[in-house]
Amino acid sequence: MEHSSPVPGLEFEAPIVELEERISELRAFSQSSDVDLSGQIDELVRKCDEKKRAIYAHLTPWQRVQIARHPQRPLVSDYIKWIVSDFFELHGDQAYRDDPAIVSGLGRIGDRRVMIIGNRKGKTTPEKIDCNFGCAHPEGYRKAMRKMRFAEKFGIPIVSFINTPGAYPGIGAEERGQAFVIARNLFEMASLKVPVVAIVIGEGGSGGALGIGLADRVLMLENSYYSVISPEGCAAILWKDASHASRAAEILKLTSQDLLSFGIVDEVIAEPLAGAHRDHAATTSSVEEAILRHLDEVAPMGVEERIELRHAKYRAIGRFTEELPVG
Amino acid sequence: MSTEESRPREGSRFRRRKEMPTGLWMRCSGCSKMVYKSLVLERGNVCPECNFHFDITSEERIRLLCDPDSFSEEFGSLESVDPLEFVARRSYRERLEQVKEKTGLNEACVVGTADIGGTPVVLGVSDPRFLMGSMGSVVGEKFTRGVDLAHELGRPFIFVSGSGGGARMDEGMFSLMQMAKTSAALQRFSDGGGLFVSILTNPTMGGAMASFAALGDVTLAEPKSLIGFAGPNVIKQTIKADLPSGFQSSEFNLEHGFIDRIVDRQDLREALIRLLAYLCPQA
Numbered sequence: 001m002e003h004s005s006p007v008p009g010l011e012f013e014a015p016i017v018e019l020e021e022r023i024s025e026l027r028a029f030s031q032s033s034d035v036d037l038s039g040q041i042d043e044l045v046r047k048c049d050e051k052k053r054a055i056y057a058h059l060t061p062w063q064r065v066q067i068a069r070h071p072q073r074p075l076v077s078d079y080i081k082w083i084v085s086d087f088f089e090l091h092g093d094q095a096y097r098d099d100p101a102i103v104s105g106l107g108r109i110g111d112r113r114v115m116i117i118g119n120r121k122g123k124t125t126p127e128k129i130d131c132n133f134g135c136a137h138p139e140g141y142r143k144a145m146r147k148m149r150f151a152e153k154f155g156i157p158i159v160s161f162i163n164t165p166g167a168y169p170g171i172g173a174e175e176r177g178q179a180f181v182i183a184r185n186l187f188e189m190a191s192l193k194v195p196v197v198a199i200v201i202g203e204g205g206s207g208g209a210l211g212i213g214l215a216d217r218v219l220m221l222e223n224s225y226y227s228v229i230s231p232e233g234c235a236a237i238l239w240k241d242a243s244h245a246s247r248a249a250e251i252l253k254l255t256s257q258d259l260l261s262f263g264i265v266d267e268v269i270a271e272p273l274a275g276a277h278r279d280h281a282a283t284t285s286s287v288e289e290a291i292l293r294h295l296d297e298v299a300p301m302g303v304e305e306r307i308e309l310r311h312a313k314y315r316a317i318g319r320f321t322e323e324l325p326v327g
Numbered sequence: 328m329s330t331e332e333s334r335p336r337e338g339s340r341f342r343r344r345k346e347m348p349t350g351l352w353m354r355c356s357g358c359s360k361m362v363y364k365s366l367v368l369e370r371g372n373v374c375p376e377c378n379f380h381f382d383i384t385s386e387e388r389i390r391l392l393c394d395p396d397s398f399s400e401e402f403g404s405l406e407s408v409d410p411l412e413f414v415a416r417r418s419y420r421e422r423l424e425q426v427k428e429k430t431g432l433n434e435a436c437v438v439g440t441a442d443i444g445g446t447p448v449v450l451g452v453s454d455p456r457f458l459m460g461s462m463g464s465v466v467g468e469k470f471t472r473g474v475d476l477a478h479e480l481g482r483p484f485i486f487v488s489g490s491g492g493g494a495r496m497d498e499g500m501f502s503l504m505q506m507a508k509t510s511a512a513l514q515r516f517s518d519g520g521g522l523f524v525s526i527l528t529n530p531t532m533g534g535a536m537a538s539f540a541a542l543g544d545v546t547l548a549e550p551k552s553l554i555g556f557a558g559p560n561v562i563k564q565t566i567k568a569d570l571p572s573g574f575q576s577s578e579f580n581l582e583h584g585f586i587d588r589i590v591d592r593q594d595l596r597e598a599l600i601r602l603l604a605y606l607c608p609q610a
Binding site: 167168169170171173174175176177178179180182183184186187188190191206207210211214226227228229233234237238239251252253254259262264310311314315317318319320321322323324 | 402404405406407408410411413414415416464465467468471494496498499500501502503504505506507508510511512513514515517518532533534536537538539540541542554555556557558561562565566570571574575579583584585
């Protein structure tokens, strides 16, 4: 386990956090006082695991949204730290400025060279402000596209880590064509000659997420979400009150399991017991395994076949009825 | 007691309000002036005082753009289902039934083949009366099939967008994914040399604007349309400040370099004919 100290909990995790706190107190006490408490500690650990299983077996969609936003959930920087070797960051969109809300650069995952693209959220308050809380501006989407084109030229697969509340809604963002750059990314990503694997690691906030997310394979971590609108935004429209977000989260069908059943995502990556925020090493390692497995499947294909399949994948998404002419 | 007194007042206010649209005069929502209604209609539902472009139906749009009787609808039997079983205050199913009954439309856009100044095209038009012209599975599918048809027939594809809602919330991620689907279809079409003319009308926002509507080889917009990604209210709440006047208008988008040309509704057909003459010269 990476975290020896308890993880600050969400409301529904209170019983877990309470037990975790007692465990770490006992551990600290037994270390400092030479009293053997291992029996009691083991018993508490067992109890705590039981609690975790019980709570995490019945999460509501809104609870999953909260886990997806957990302050200690692994961010793209953690994935880079744990599973990417020799990360060589590359900045800038060569048009306006470098957007810190998007990270990009060359790296190795396993034996593979990859281009990493990701939404950066930041951990400390200054970092969060610098990254605009994960909300990219148009220059961020252009930056991502510039790196993707570069990767394409040299036959390097693209791995995209999605974790954003959404593309930024602001004056500058509109002045610089937020809608136009997202559309352009969708258009360009559809024809990239190299493999593209996207993973929703936290928040999949609408067009801002999709703007780096059109891929051969789209994976989701178990407790991430991906939605056409934030639960708060949906609640504000439907009930004129953002506090109904939990109801909105139910009806939007935004969980990884929902989207797997709709055929919108290709795989759900299981998280460690009681969430990715409790074990970065295990989480990132599962994601690494999934990335490599999917790259192993799509990389050997011919360029035309892969692009054809990518087009077919998106062409098939949609539910409707059609009265066909008889005969 | 007091209800007796208030009733006639309520009644008279109601009557006065109701008089406006059916009468000879109407108030322009652009300049707030009273304008002569027949003048507005004569100009394709455009205010003669301030050039504000009011909503028009897909039928009117087709009549304004196409050669007489040349439009032939395709894929008209595609209809929405309710993949999320979305129930808010009312169910999506119920809302669909109601809007179909009220408008006689099947969905928020119409696609078909047509001639414009003698040039055969594939044309799509969104209709603001149907759930604000928003994009769900059917709009995405019709658009994509329209692009494929244009590709197959070797014709240009023209789409008149008008969607305040963008991606339709009631179909959740199915709606969002139509952005990817329509954009990918346009990429193929473009690769094959196809011409896509995107016409933006008031309003074109959100998921529609951040996908197909932004991907024209040529992008035209009607004057004073709201065009952008995030809705003005969302931006206002986010930045906690007022927005500059004219923000996200056609003129704003032209100034910032995102659209090619602003064209009055009455001149759109002529503009298309001139463009098509350059890009699809008749043998």
